[in-house]
Amino acid sequence: RFFAKQPFSQMLSGNFLGAPLGIGDDAAIVSIPNEHDLVVTTDTSISGRHFLESTSAFHIAYRSIAVSLSDLAAMGAIPYGFLLNITLPEYNEVWLTEFSGGIAQIAKTYGLTLIGGDTTRGPLAIGVTHLGLVSKGQAIQRSTAKSGDLIIVSGSLGDAAAGLDCLKRETRAVTDYLPSRYLQPEVRLNLGRVLGGFATSAIDISDGLLADLGHILTKSGVGGVINFDAIPLSNAIVDYWGETKARQFAVCCGDDYELCFTIPADKCDTLKVLADKVNIELTVIGQINSDVGNLQCLDSAGNPMEFLNTGFNHFYDN
Amino acid sequence: RFFAKQPFSQMLSGNFLGAPLGIGDDAAIVSIPNEHDLVVTTDTSISGRHFLESTSAFHIAYRSIAVSLSDLAAMGAIPYGFLLNITLPEYNEVWLTEFSGGIAQIAKTYGLTLIGGDTTRGPLAIGVTHLGLVSKGQAIQRSTAKSGDLIIVSGSLGDAAAGLDCLKRETRAVTDYLPSRYLQPEVRLNLGRVLGGFATSAIDISDGLLADLGHILTKSGVGGVINFDAIPLSNAIVDYWGETKARQFAVCCGDDYELCFTIPADKCDTLKVLADKVNIELTVIGQINSDVGNLQCLDSAGNPMEFLNTGFNHFYDN
Numbered sequence: 001r002f003f004a005k006q007p008f009s010q011m012l013s014g015n016f017l018g019a020p021l022g023i024g025d026d027a028a029i030v031s032i033p034n035e036h037d038l039v040v041t042t043d044t045s046i047s048g049r050h051f052l053e054s055t056s057a058f059h060i061a062y063r064s065i066a067v068s069l070s071d072l073a074a075m076g077a078i079p080y081g082f083l084l085n086i087t088l089p090e091y092n093e094v095w096l097t098e099f100s101g102g103i104a105q106i107a108k109t110y111g112l113t114l115i116g117g118d119t120t121r122g123p124l125a126i127g128v129t130h131l132g133l134v135s136k137g138q139a140i141q142r143s144t145a146k147s148g149d150l151i152i153v154s155g156s157l158g159d160a161a162a163g164l165d166c167l168k169r170e171t172r173a174v175t176d177y178l179p180s181r182y183l184q185p186e187v188r189l190n191l192g193r194v195l196g197g198f199a200t201s202a203i204d205i206s207d208g209l210l211a212d213l214g215h216i217l218t219k220s221g222v223g224g225v226i227n228f229d230a231i232p233l234s235n236a237i238v239d240y241w242g243e244t245k246a247r248q249f250a251v252c253c254g255d256d257y258e259l260c261f262t263i264p265a266d267k268c269d270t271l272k273v274l275a276d277k278v279n280i281e282l283t284v285i286g287q288i289n290s291d292v293g294n295l296q297c298l299d300s301a302g303n304p305m306e307f308l309n310t311g312f313n314h315f316y317d318n
Numbered sequence: 319r320f321f322a323k324q325p326f327s328q329m330l331s332g333n334f335l336g337a338p339l340g341i342g343d344d345a346a347i348v349s350i351p352n353e354h355d356l357v358v359t360t361d362t363s364i365s366g367r368h369f370l371e372s373t374s375a376f377h378i379a380y381r382s383i384a385v386s387l388s389d390l391a392a393m394g395a396i397p398y399g400f401l402l403n404i405t406l407p408e409y410n411e412v413w414l415t416e417f418s419g420g421i422a423q424i425a426k427t428y429g430l431t432l433i434g435g436d437t438t439r440g441p442l443a444i445g446v447t448h449l450g451l452v453s454k455g456q457a458i459q460r461s462t463a464k465s466g467d468l469i470i471v472s473g474s475l476g477d478a479a480a481g482l483d484c485l486k487r488e489t490r491a492v493t494d495y496l497p498s499r500y501l502q503p504e505v506r507l508n509l510g511r512v513l514g515g516f517a518t519s520a521i522d523i524s525d526g527l528l529a530d531l532g533h534i535l536t537k538s539g540v541g542g543v544i545n546f547d548a549i550p551l552s553n554a555i556v557d558y559w560g561e562t563k564a565r566q567f568a569v570c571c572g573d574d575y576e577l578c579f580t581i582p583a584d585k586c587d588t589l590k591v592l593a594d595k596v597n598i599e600l601t602v603i604g605q606i607n608s609d610v611g612n613l614q615c616l617d618s619a620g621n622p623m624e625f626l627n628t629g630f631n632h633f634y635d636n
């Protein structure tokens with residue numbers, strides 16, 4: 001089902017719209033080049049759960065598309081096209097125009113093409129499905145980390161959690177650094193692309209470092225140790241929360257959409273070259289070990305720390 | 319985002335689950351064979367809008383997956399894999415077990431593979447994205463009907479509308495013929511497959527014959543005439559509503575997921591062969607003409623008929 005029968009289809013114009021067949025048939029037709037695998041991922045963002053009810057239509061569009069796109073980054077894939085499932089309580093042209101602006105913005109930023117979707121009436125929710133391409137057999141997986149590998153994260157962590165806190169308290173403009181880290185997360189597509197054939201595993205940090213790194217450990221059948229003091233923080237979050245609180249949020253909270261990945265220890269020197277190439281800070285925060293499924297976070301004295309909330313779970317924690 | 323972190327992932331077992339990579343990574347990896355195009359379609363089903371609030375979890379799963387799969391049938395594609403975005407008000411193991419039963423049933427019927435998805439908390443809604451394969455350049459489109467072509471529909475129309483009426487009135491068991499036509503529509507995959515290279519255009523009837531055939535006419539830049547008396551009806555709908563009322567619903571209402579397609583007039587003889595091959599009744603109901611965008615339905619005296627409601631539109635008609 002496509003936008004064809006909806007007035008919305010007419011609003012979705014611009015160079016982010018299109019496909020080999022274009023929008024308006026029963027389904028989109030896409031030609032996958034030979035020697036490539038297709039990567040496909042889907043996410044639903046619900047009003048009041050994945051974004052605040054006060055969030056603008058522009059930011060709802062931008063963030064919903066970004067958080068799903070981040071899965072392609074973690075696989076080392078190049079975006080090929082995406083589908084949007086929009087559920088709206090009512091037809092509202094002003095809202096849709098603003099929403100289209102958000103689509104246009106992120107499409108321009110990352111070179112995305114909207115190839116289809118569906119609009120329905122109901123409680124506000126946005127479903128995004130991204131298709132991506134990787135060279136055959138080159139997708140980076142979660143299940144292939146090895147004991148001895150170094151654990152790396154990109155950028156700084158916790159900013160989105162601080163940004164969300166600002167937005168809830170309405171203390172800062174949506175365009176300030178911290179709120180914008182939540183509303184318009186940077187998607188690490190360029191980093192993911194250069195990690196293919198280099199990283200042994202990767203994941204994007206959506207639920208929180210402990211939770212997401214935990215997925216790598218479980219899937220790979222390994223354990224890991226990270227150092228609390230090594231977690232990279234922005235100046236903005238340290239100013240906002242002070243260093244200790246900032247670091248706790250950086251370890252436990254998600255929504256930053258930075259990448260966490262592992263590399264063989266002997267490739268540590270290459271990391272600097274790679275960081276310069278993509279112009280993203282990359283920080284070694286720990287190491288994979290053989291203590292299966294066990295993830296320890298050590299304080300500056302080398303003692304294991306305990307955290308009450310280790311990540312986002314739709315049915316249990318929240 | 320995948321089911322990995324949800325207890326639901328453990329419940330989705332059986333041979334309908336799986337992918338080259340399997341569920342639980344950031345995204346599914348799928349290998350598209352050379353010389354094939356990928357076809358992708360997505361649909362959202364909302365509680366109280368696309369299914370009654372009284373609908374069982376089994377039928378919600380079955381129907382949501384079927385209505386989207388029908389788009390693949392209309393393109394002449396073979397199902398490759400599908401993704402499920404499940405939004406639930408609360409974690410309910412009984413409901414999820416029943417829902418999984420519906421997935422298993424339709425997966426078995428049509429040979430489907432679940433390759434990924436997402437579970438979130440919120441108002442009940444099911445998003446389904448199907449990937450399908452067609453030989454390169456062979457997908458059947460809406461935009462290629464030609465003046466003079468015959469207009470054909472498969473099976474019988476209106477049964478789903480009558481079935482929905484039964485369900486609303488709670489007059490019949492969900493397993494009776496009419497309700498089951500609504501709850502478990504037959505997806506015309508086998509028919510779609512043999513239409514490739516034969517039909518000049520095709521669409522599945524989801525919104526109603528007039529509305530959906532209208533899409534073919536608009537996209538193809540042609541017009542069409544259909545004969546009211548030619549619309550195929552089941553005995554069950556005639557018993558339920560009487561012939562005239564049944565025929566009106568058959569023309570205006572959707573949800574049957576039969577295929578409407580066009581063929582060159584000189585291939586009419588082949589139609590019988592084809593119908594026998596797939597064991598589906600195929601009925602010529604009219605002809606394409608050059609009266610661009612105009613669709614007429616003629617009564618038995620040859621006079622154009624008027625219909626108030628010509629199809630389902632999420633933001634306007636309903």
